[in-house]
Structures are given as structure tokens and as C-alpha cells.
């Protein structure tokens with residue numbers, strides 16, 4: 001463990017442009033479940049094809065809307081952990097530092113990170129299904145379902161289309177601006193920290209390879225092996241909350 005930490009610090013000391021690519025494991029120690037961990041992952045308990053596709057919403061909007069309301073409420077009841085805070089602190093250690101996240105829970109923002117690219121959208125940003133018109137979050141607040149209850153989505157004031165969560169579902173394209181920004185950041189980076197992602201969902205899973213091809217070093221922080229592990233410059237087998245504060249401390253950032 002100490003060797004991995006020292007090597008990671010050494011690589012980061014040489015860097016001036018750094019990107020942190022985060023996935024569900026980043027928020028696990030805040031109490032947000034991951035997707036693919038056996039037993040505890042959301043996709044071991046729920047079928048993503050029934051909850052996280054446009055067709056699923058068309059078939060059963062109340063089921064999908066209610067499930068995302070539960071997730072949104074869950075994300076609001078948890079807090080960023082020391083690893084999120086350490087990433088926000090690391091912004092001060094480099095000329096350029098950005099977080100590119102697949103997470104929709106808003107915890108990086110709440111921890112104080114400022115440069116954030118949300119590749120899969122955000123649980124706080126509801127909009128209508130057909131027209132993409134935004135919907136006031138305060139009105140979502142008034143809907144209070146018990147855990148996972150079905151909730152009929154409200155209708156858009158502008159076009160009447162049902163309101164959906166502002167996240168990216170399977171089969172949908174990622175927000176264009178976010179994709180362009182993420183690719184540019186990674187191509188220009190010296191180091192990419194890949195934290196808490198199984199690195200299997202594309203196109204986000206391409207980013208470490210894009211970084212390596214552009215000559216960057218890739219440091220993986222994950223307690224488990226992933227498809228990225230054999231290609232990473234180094235892997236630190238640790239959790240986000242354990243590893244990231246050690247990096248921020250070693251690099252001397254408050």
C-alpha cells in the first residue's frame with residue numbers, strides 16, 4: 001500500500017494538468033450504492049432495462065420516475081466524504097485540475113470541486129421527455145414517495161410531455177458539451193486518476209485509453225481489479241476515502 005501511494009505521489013508531483021475520472025465507487029463510502037458490486041450494486045437488485053432506458057420510461061413512466069425520485073432523495077440525505085473533499089483540495093495543487101464524473105449524485109459539487117464535467121447528467125435536473133424543457137426542482141420536492149413507490153410524473157408546463165430525470169439512460173447519447181470537454185481535458189492531461197469505476201460503460205470507459213494514447217499516465221484507485229488494471233500506469237488497491245486524503249496531504253494542499 002505504501003509503495004503504491006509513494007509511486008502515485010511521485011507521478012503527480014511531475015504533473016501540472018490532472019483529471020480525476022470518477023464512478024460510483026467514489027460515492028460508495030458516502031452510502032450511495034454502486035451499480036455492479038455483487039449483492040450491494042443497484043444492478044444486482046434491479047433490472048436496468050426496466051429502469052434506465054427511454055423505452056422503460058415509455059412503458060412505465062410512474063415506475064421509472066418513482067425510482068429516480070427515491071435515488072434523488074437518497075443522494076440528498078448523504079454527504080460528501082473525505083475523498084470528495086480531497087479532490088476539491090487537489091484543485092489547488094495543479095495548474096489545471098478537473099473532475100470528469102459518471103456520477104449523478106452531485107457530491108463533487110457539494111464537496112467544493114469547481115471544474116466538474118457530468119457525463120451522465122445530474123439527478124437534480126429534471127426536464128420533460130419530449131421537449132427537454134426544464135422543470136423546477138422545488139415542485140419535485142413536493143412529491144414525497146415512499147422508497148421505490150410508483151409516482152406518476154408531472155406534465156411539462158410548456159408542452160405537456162411527462163417529466164423525467166436529467167440523467168443519461170442506456171441507449172441515449174451523452175450531453176455533447178460534456179463529451180467534448182471530457183475528451184479535450186483528458187487528451188491534454190499529464191495524469192488521469194481513475195477512481196471507483198468498473199470501466200465497462202462506454203463511452204466513459206474509453207477515456208483512460210484516450211489518455212494513455214495521448215501520453216498521459218493513468219493511476220487507478222479501486223479496491224478491485226477492473227478491465228483497466230492491466231493497462232494502467234499503476235493501480236492503488238484502496239478505497240477513495242482512504243487514498244485521496246493521503247494524496248492531498250502528501251502534495252501539501254489544504
Ligand code: OAD
Pocket residue numbers: 022023024025026028029034035036037041048052102103120168169170195196197198199200201221222223224226238239240241
Ligand atoms: P460500477 O458499479 O460499475 O463500478 C463501481 C466500481 O467502484 C467497481 O470497480 C468497484 O470495485 C469500485 N468501488 C467500490 N467501492 C469503492 C470505494 N469505496 N472506493 C473506490 N472504488 C470503489 O459503477 P460505474 O463504473 O460508475 O450509468 O458505472 C458506470 C455507469 O454504469 C454508471 O454511470 C451508470 C451505470 O449503469 C448509467 O446509469 C447510464
